[in-house]
Amino acid sequence: MWLRRNAPIRDRVDAGNQLASDQRLQKYAGRGTDTIILALPRGGVPVAFEMAKKLNVPLDLMLVRKLGIPFHEETAMGAIAMGGVTYINEEFVSSLGISNADVQRVIRKETEELHRRSKHYRGNKPYPILADKNVIIVDDGVATGATLRAAIQAVKQFNPKQVIAAAPVGARDSCRDLAQVADEMICLHQPEPFNAVGLWYESFPQTEDEEVMELLRKAEQFGKHEE
DSSP: BBBTTTTBBBHHHHHHHHHHTTTHHHHHOOTTTEEEEEEEETTTHOOOOHHHHTEEEEEEEEOOOEETTTEEOOOOOOOEEETTEEEEOOHHHHTTTTHHHHHHHHHHHHHHEEEEEEEHHHOOOOOOOOOEEEEEESSSSSOOOOOHHHHHHHHTTOOSSSEEEEEEEHHHHHHHTTTTTTSEEEEEEEOOSOOOOGGGGGGGOOOOOHHHHHHHHHHHGGGSOOO
């Protein structure tokens, strides 16, 4: 496993613990009746799991798919989310000369994957009620911010009390932009230059479907009893 020494975050477990210890999130501890954490699969799930465990609030998923540019899929030009939300960075797409046909092709591909993951992770489980709740959306890091932006927009359709976006590390400009979309944006580490999320973790392995399923199963009792 590739390791980077002296990074501010040891691994995704440490990332979740760091976020759960933040004073801005501590105020939601034990509030299982009016607060829920939604994780962005896959990497956001182990981070959110540790938060949900420490804060004793329910955990569920907000399914989002990054829309990568056709010639470099890791670079996001936008994202799609549950509820039919699509976000496209039109200025970025235009600057790269990406055609609308190419954009639509990527959207179709990622929509199929979004539906596959929804069926795989959630089956027929009903989506949690988000109306009048504090919804904390969690990812393992923020690069362009496209996926978190789509997630925030999707959650807002369900009339929550407020939407809090949280990540252990992120690009400063992206976090600042997300603060204009969410009611609150919490990003613990904002190094410059940023380059990539994985650079700021000592250990950053890929999160597999099996781990996501196991953590969701373990989290079923979180928030059932007030502390």
